[in-house]
Amino acid sequence: MSYYRIEEKALRAFSEESFQxxxxxEEEARIISDVILLSDLYGIESHGVQRFKMYHDNLKSGMVKKYNKTEILKETPVSATLDAHFGMGQLAAYRSMKMAIEKANKTGVGIVTVRNSNHYGIAGYYAKMACEEGLLGLSFTNSGAIMVPTNGRLPMLGSNPIACAMPAEPVDFLFDASTTVVTHGKLEVYRKLGKELPKGWALDDKGEESTDAGRVLDNFNAGKGGGILPLGGADEVHGGHKGYGYGMIVEIFSSILSMGMTSNNCLKGGIDGCCHGFIAIDPDIFGDREEIKNHLSEYLELIRKTLRAAGKERIYTHGEKEIEAMEDRLAKGILVNERTLNEIKEVAEGLQMDCSFY
Known part of the structure; x- marks a missing residue:
């Protein structure tokens, strides 16, 4: 399948106009679009404009209640619990991390948990918000159950990503990864491309390994079982129980603390209901902020310069690949596959919009 380079400014303008x-x-459309486009700029195709049609379909179906606003259910100087009332996930998440940042700037720590939300894009966006304020940021979200627990064949947890960002030189530390081997969106991309899944990614409804992305996704959508394996794979020998455990930690910081829907109850009855968690920490509560930043920067540089494995040209630290991908895509355009472009055109036609970049 062909890929095309689309100018970032053109995609951003189209996205903002479509959500308006x-x-x-205008401000809400800017926030939503910023989250979506950052994913593509970072080279994370699964969570960028590839999800564009999904968001608009969810708005049309009523899964996303576009006029609903987040409500504070409980608040302390260091914490808050919010109900998103099934509004747009990016907006609930943005507000929540803003609250966490404000609390961290006042007290040193801010922890906010959210229930009854929708898909919020890449977890790293919100961790990065805190990092840009000189803070340590953490972001979590559960999602519709697609992770099969170790020794099981029914999905019980979502892809449940963990993101962490902290200021460093010359590149901030930024880690953002699902606790499954791959994300649900990655399987969507493979289905679009007509590619077989690598072995060790997914199971079919019988609990047997499957390389058919369409079958895995169809089983998931029909509630038949099967799904994506946790980080580490299918058994404890290779550490699958660790990915399963990391996924449970995400559930605790999102659905459990918020008293929201656990992953196995999300995406039922025409609603999503996923939950999020956000933490912002001011390094000054531990010592001098700049000295801590320098300490991390020195360590990251040592890692980059350590001895490389045979045949390997470079050791990356987390966040470097994203910055390099962004530089490439801002200069040359964002890579969009043909099927995603057709979906964007479909959205444009539905909203009676110009799609001249297509």
Whole structure:
């Protein structure tokens, strides 16, 4: 399948206009689009404009209640619990991390948990928000159950990513990864491309390994079982129980603390209901902020310069690949596959919008 380079500014302008036409304010459309486009700029195709049609379909179906606003259910100087009332996930998440940042700037720590939300994009966006304020940021979300627990064949947890960002030189530390081997969105991309899944990624409804992305996703959508394996794979020998455990930690910081829907109850009855967690920490509560930043920067540089394995040209630290991908895509355009472009055109036609970059 062909890929095309689309200018970032053109995609951003189209995205912002489309969400305004869908009923959001100019500022809300900017936030939603910023989250989506950062994923593509970082080279994370699974969570960028590839999800564009999904968001608009969810708005049309009513899964996303576009006029609903987040409500504070409980608040302390260091914490808050919010109910998103099934509104747009990016907006609930943005507000929540903003609250966590404000609390961290006042008290040193801010922890915010959210229930009854929708898909919020890449977890790293929100961790990065805190990092840009000189803070340590953490972001978590559960999602519709697609992770099969170790020794099981029914999905009980979502892809449940963990993101962590902290200031460093010359590149901030940024880690953002699902606790499954790959994400649900990655399987969507493989189905679009007509590619077989690598072995060790997924199971079919019988609990047997499957390389058919369409079958795995169809089983998931029909509630038949099967799904994606946790980090480490299918058994304890290779550490699958660790990925399963990391996924449970995400559930605790998102659905459990918020008293929201656990992954196995999300995406049922025409609603999503996923939950999020956000933490911002001011390094000054441990010592001098700049000295801590320098300490991390020195360690990261040591890692980059350590001895390389045979045949390997470079050791990356987390966040470097994303910055290099962004530089490439800002200069040359964002890579979009043919099927995703057709979906964007479909959205444009539905909203009676110009799609001249297509």
């Amino acid at each position: 036409k869908a009923g959001f304010s």
